[in-house]
Amino acid sequence: MRSLHRPIALLADIRFWVLVLVLVRLIGITNPPLETAHHWRQTTVAMVARNYHEHGIDLMYPRVDMAGERSGITGMEVPLLSAAIAVISGPFGYAHWYGRIIALLLCSAGLLAYHSLVRKYFSDETAFYSTLVLGVSLWFSYGRKIMPDVPSTSLVLIGLAFAAKALQGGRIRLLGPAAAFCMALGTAMKLPSGYLMVLLPAMVLFSPATKRDRWILMGLVCLFQLPVLWWYFSWAPHLDELGGYTHFFMGNGIGKGLQELLHAPIRVLDNFYFDALRFSGAALAVAGLVMAFARRERVLLMIVMLVSLSFFFVMLKAGAAFWKHAYYVVPFIPLLALLAGSALVRVSNWRWRVALLVLVATEGLANQWQDLRISPTQAPLLNLEAALDQLGDRGDLIIVNSGSIPTPLYFAHRKGWTCYRDDLARVGYIDSLTSLGAVWLVQVRKGYETNVPIMAPAAVITEDYAIFRVRP
Structure with missing residues (x-):
């Protein structure tokens, strides 16, 4: 019993x-x-x-x-x-x-x-x-x-x-x-x-x-x-x-x-x-x-x-x-x-x-x-650090189109700025950040701000994100 x-x-x-x-x-x-x-x-x-x-x-x-x-x-x-x-x-x-x-x-x-x-x-x-x-x-x-x-x-x-x-x-x-x-x-x-x-x-x-x-x-x-x-x-x-x-x-x-x-x-x-x-x-x-x-x-x-x-x-x-x-x-x-x-x-x-x-x-x-699982929309961010490592140093400052959300910045393992779509579309905004040391711009394609045309050479373009060099 x-x-x-x-x-x-x-x-x-x-x-x-x-x-x-x-x-x-x-x-x-x-x-x-x-x-x-x-x-x-x-x-x-x-x-x-x-x-x-x-x-x-x-x-x-x-x-x-x-x-x-x-x-x-x-x-x-x-x-x-x-x-x-x-x-x-x-x-x-x-x-x-x-x-x-x-x-x-x-x-x-x-x-x-x-x-x-x-x-x-x-x-x-x-x-x-x-x-x-x-x-x-x-x-x-x-x-x-x-x-x-x-x-x-x-x-x-x-x-x-x-x-x-x-x-x-x-x-x-x-x-x-x-x-x-x-x-x-x-x-x-x-x-x-x-x-x-x-x-x-x-x-x-x-x-x-x-x-x-x-x-x-x-x-x-x-x-x-x-x-x-x-x-x-x-x-x-x-x-x-x-x-x-x-x-x-x-x-x-x-x-x-x-x-x-x-x-x-x-x-x-x-x-x-x-x-x-x-x-x-x-x-x-x-x-x-x-x-x-x-x-x-x-x-x-x-x-x-x-x-x-x-x-x-x-x-x-x-x-x-x-x-x-x-x-x-x-x-x-x-x-x-x-x-x-x-x-x-x-x-x-x-x-x-x-x-x-x-x-x-x-x-x-x-x-x-x-x-208990990773969001499929966010998963591509795991590749961001390696992609940027191939382009430059960890000390390079970056801009990310993630609004006020720092998640892409963290997985890029870089310091920099987060911004909104309207910021990127504003004349002189990117130049103002390059003058402060910004080297790369990352536009994440899914889950964040919609992309805008960037007048800068693209270093990486994938279906998940694009990386542009914004500093000459």
């Missing part, structure tokens, strides 16, 4: 499912960041890592490749992910997929921390279902991208889990600094992820910890956040001024952000009901919210209120950027997953419960499966 119970026990263990999600996402883990969704965001992280690897790791001075003739120094999030990639690249040689592994490991640890938190304040079943829903949400694909969004949110969740244990077990001296450190790392990697820390005061207030331990924990968290605030509001603007190039988006004013959100309400909602959990998952989250009101579940409703109000401020600061980029909703998905999990627990028939969970997982994974 014991042997019959073992498979059932294994299927009920969240660690088994987290491992399954890890193994599935190892498919194509060494792929370059050329999947359809947000390759540009990944290559920005990767180019900073490569510059660290090639020129030395100086965390305080991250450099990008699309600043033209300038140094490339610019303000951004604390480039911890880029630095970690560079550290691993030291003994093993540079490879962008190290970033995927780091993100995947942190995502998995974040799922386990999330499960621990939900189990503490709700139930084992709610924790199990909520974590599974979170695992097959947008976190599935973004949890292996070379981006700080899921890793940063995971670190904040890990910090909150440490805080919960510290408040419960009286181990404030050991777990308090660990909690504060993890939350600081999370906000350093991506400041909006810190909005989840709005839950910490409530956790402290309703904990059995002594008054002294509560003050120690809150003091540690505030202390560890000071360097993060200094970076974002003092050092990052200084880097923009130092490098003469602005890359990082620090948000809009509240009024402008509200106007931009109201301008595209359907796109805003799309981030929640499609990108985050897809339709079935979003429907379960709504059902969970309705049930919470109907049953007057005060703890859950308090969490919904605190997290939603805090996240609404993030949305206001982001403005149009929120509905343009799916990754902005990543830190909010844990709440949606909690609501969906609480709804599943209320389904009395276990067969229906499993069927609903399978539906959510199937829809979620099916809509993200393409992220």
